[in-house]
Amino acid sequence: MKGSTRWTVLALLLLAGLAEGIGLTSLLPALSLAGSPETARSSHVSRLVLDALDKVGLPANLETLMLIVVAGIGLKGALRILAMRHVGYAAAEVATRLRRSLIDNLLQVKWSYFTRQPVGRIANAISLEATRSARAYVLSVQVIATTIQSAVYIGVALLLSWTLALLALAIGGTIAFILGSLVTKAKRAGRRQTKHTKELVAHLSDALIGIKPLKAMARQAHFAQLFSDRIDDLRRALRKQVLNKELLASLQEPMLTLCLAAGFYLAVKFWSMEITELIVMGILLQRSVTRIGKVQKMLQEGVILESAYWSIHDLVKESKREREPSHGTLKPTLEQGIEIKNVTFSYGGAPVLQNISMDIRARQLTVLIGASGAGKTTLTDLVLGLHLPDRGQILIDGQSLDQVDLQAWRSMVGYVPQEQMLFHDTVLANVTLGDASLSGEQARSALEKAGAWSFVSALPDGIMTVVGERGSALSGGQRQRIALARALVHKPSLLILDEVTSGLDAETEAEICQNMREISTSLTIIALSHRSAWVDAADQVYDLSAEDFGLVPEQEPELSSL
Numbered sequence: 379m380k381g382s383t384r385w386t387v388l389a390l391l392l393l394a395g396l397a398e399g400i401g402l403t404s405l406l407p408a409l410s411l412a413g414s415p416e417t418a419r420s421s422h423v424s425r426l427v428l429d430a431l432d433k434v435g436l437p438a439n440l441e442t443l444m445l446i447v448v449a450g451i452g453l454k455g456a457l458r459i460l461a462m463r464h465v466g467y468a469a470a471e472v473a474t475r476l477r478r479s480l481i482d483n484l485l486q487v488k489w490s491y492f493t494r495q496p497v498g499r500i501a502n503a504i505s506l507e508a509t510r511s512a513r514a515y516v517l518s519v520q521v522i523a524t525t526i527q528s529a530v531y532i533g534v535a536l537l538l539s540w541t542l543a544l545l546a547l548a549i550g551g552t553i554a555f556i557l558g559s560l561v562t563k564a565k566r567a568g569r570r571q572t573k574h575t576k577e578l579v580a581h582l583s584d585a586l587i588g589i590k591p592l593k594a595m596a597r598q599a600h601f602a603q604l605f606s607d608r609i610d611d612l613r614r615a616l617r618k619q620v621l622n623k624e625l626l627a628s629l630q631e632p633m634l635t636l637c638l639a640a641g642f643y644l645a646v647k648f649w650s651m652e653i654t655e656l657i658v659m660g661i662l663l664q665r666s667v668t669r670i671g672k673v674q675k676m677l678q679e680g681v682i683l684e685s686a687y688w689s690i691h692d693l694v695k696e697s698k699r700e701r702e703p704s705h706g707t708l709k710p711t712l713e714q715g716i717e718i719k720n721v722t723f724s725y726g727g728a729p730v731l732q733n734i735s736m737d738i739r740a741r742q743l744t745v746l747i748g749a750s751g752a753g754k755t756t757l758t759d760l761v762l763g764l765h766l767p768d769r770g771q772i773l774i775d776g777q778s779l780d781q782v783d784l785q786a787w788r789s790m791v792g793y794v795p796q797e798q799m800l801f802h803d804t805v806l807a808n809v810t811l812g813d814a815s816l817s818g819e820q821a822r823s824a825l826e827k828a829g830a831w832s833f834v835s836a837l838p839d840g841i842m843t844v845v846g847e848r849g850s851a852l853s854g855g856q857r858q859r860i861a862l863a864r865a866l867v868h869k870p871s872l873l874i875l876d877e878v879t880s881g882l883d884a885e886t887e888a889e890i891c892q893n894m895r896e897i898s899t900s901l902t903i904i905a906l907s908h909r910s911a912w913v914d915a916a917d918q919v920y921d922l923s924a925e926d927f928g929l930v931p932e933q934e935p936e937l938s939s940l
Contacts, residue, residue: 387461387468391523394457395530401450402534403427408443426537458523465519473512476690477504483697489764491700503690507572510686517680521673528669570614572685705763706781710790712871712902714775715739716761721770723756730756734770736920743898745905745912748922754906757922758874761904762788792865796877798857805834806841809863816867824867829893830859855886862890866897873897875905884911891915 407424431438480503484492716738723731731753738744746754759765761772763784772779774787800808809824810816821841825831833856837843845851845860852860858878865873875894879887888911894903895915905912913919 387464387519388522390457390461390464391526394454394461394523395526397450397457398454398527399450399530399534401447401454402531403537404443404446404450407438408440408447461523462519465516469512469516472515473508476508476511476687476694480504480508480690480694480697483694483701486702487697487700488702489759491697499693503693507686507690510683511690514680514683514687517676517683521676521680524669524673524676528673531669572689702784705779705784708777708782710777710782710787711775712740712790715902716872717773717776718757718761719771719773721757721760721767721772723753723760723765723767725756725765731760731767731922734922738902738904739918740902741899742917743895743903743905743915745907745916745919746922747908747913747919749908752922754922755876758876758904758906762791762793762874789868790871792868792870792873794858794861794865794873794875794878796880798861800845800852800857800860802844802847804839804842804844805837805860808845808860809867811864813868820867821863824863825860827866827893827897828859828862829889830856830863834860855882855890858882858886858890862893871901873901873903875903875907877906877908879907879909879911887911 404427407427410424427443428438431442436442480500484500718734718736718738721731721734722729734753734757746757748754756765760767761779763779766780774782779787805825806818806821809821818841822831825834825841834841834843843851845857862875862878873894879890882890887909891911892915894905897903898917905916907913
């Protein structure tokens with residue numbers, strides 16, 4: 379909450395408490411006038427109120443006093459609504475700020491950080507934990523509002539009887555102290571709930587991505603068993619959380635009733651209070667003590683939700699620490715090509731690439747072949763700057779990659795991974811990814827280059843056809859072509875294709891290879907594959923799994939020594 383808004387809310391809550399205090403203070407002389415007008419000024423509080431009315435020129439009668447009581451309570455409600463309106467906006471801003479901060483920082487982290495993070499952890503933080511954090515914020519303001527109310531009640535009670543006011547404080551404090559352990563236990567249960575929910579959502583999100591083979595093999599029952607222990611952990615945490623909340627609510631009421639009964643007895647037997655004072659004092663005593671109990675309930679719920687805030691806060695801090703370091707400032711070009719010089723790279727201590735050198739020429743189709751695990755994808759990750767080589771150098775048009783503006787370099791790249799992810803949206807949205815600067819004509823041009831326009835134009839709603847969850851309304855080849863169009867729509871200088879036809883039939887693969895062969899005269903293409911169709915279409919081929927790594931001799935014998 380901004381500083382000005384914070385003070386506005388506090389001022390509104392204080393004014394609301396003052397309005398309620400004036401209303402409740404006017405209740406005593408009103409009751410006195412209704413019961414025994416001749417003794418209306420016998421009470422110190424009644425004299426204060428009636429004398430104040432005389433000074434401002436208002437009639438000191440029952441009607442005026444009841445109007446003040448109603449107006450005071452009504453004004454308190456209106457001011458509280460205004461205050462909580464500000465709080466509601468601020469709470470929404472808290473959740474929004476947490477989500478934006480997390481997303482903004484996650485988009486800036488190193489690629490290696492993403493490879494270590496379960497998707498569900500991030501999804502849980504953005505959806506559930508941000509919402510719970512906003513609720514915790516609202517509760518914190520409600521605690522302040524209720525505390526102000528309690529202070530008003532006790533202040534008015536002090537005017538009537540300092541002994542009963544102190545008794546109310548003692549009762550509330552004693553009950554809060556006795557039941558304080560339930561707040562602590564609820565806090566621990568809340569932390570466990572957050573931890574187990576985060577783990578469950580993370581594992582479930584990852585698993586549901588691969589649900590199809592489980593269904594196909596009738597293994598979903600075994601899959602559910604994997605989550606049984608985590609669900610049981612969450613159940614136990616929720617059970618303790620609910621138990622502690624209900625214990626606090628259930629124990630407060632009889633304890634409050636007992637204490638109020640004792641206070642009433644003392645007031646009648648030992649302090650000889652008049653009936654009108656006793657009624658008002660009873661209202662004040664009941665409200666002040668119950669408000670103290672209400673504050674404790676809110677604190678208990680707040681500490682349960684607090685763990686969600688710290689969980690998302692820790693994730694934001696963690697992502698800030700993992701921010702991708704800034705690289706060079708040189709403007710990249712790709713007119714000559716990419717030179718990889720004696721590059722060595724290890725991942726997790728295991729060597730992946732050893733002393734690799736190659737020359738990827740501009741506006742040609744270069745194919746990288748090799749067995750699974752040979753390092754084809756890792757090599758392209760290094761070209762993109764997603765990883766840094768342990769040794770060696772990558773040059774873009776003769777400029778070292780670590781001196782080039784990485785964001786500008788990546789903006790020149792079109793990338794198509796092996797696993798396609800289409801959104802449950804239109805073909806147009808899947809091609810442009812919501813970029814308002816890209817027109818429908820540009821999307822159509824990209825679809826034509828990818829060989830996709832012929833089937834897209836035949837769809838029921840053409841380019842505005844919704845492709846279904848993960849592109850389920852389309853065939854594998856059609857999904858692949860839309861993914862190609864997505865990579866081509868912003869007119870990249872470099873196109874990287876990672877095993878894009880591995881799951882397609884030979885005819886579809888040949889068509890895509892031909893498309894890529896045709897457009898390779900205007901942009902540089904690196905294709906990762908082990909299929910012969912790509913080797914046949916390539917300008918040059920490198921075999922990463924060969925012992926004497928270099929250009930495949932059949933492609934260019936004169937450069938085989940590389």
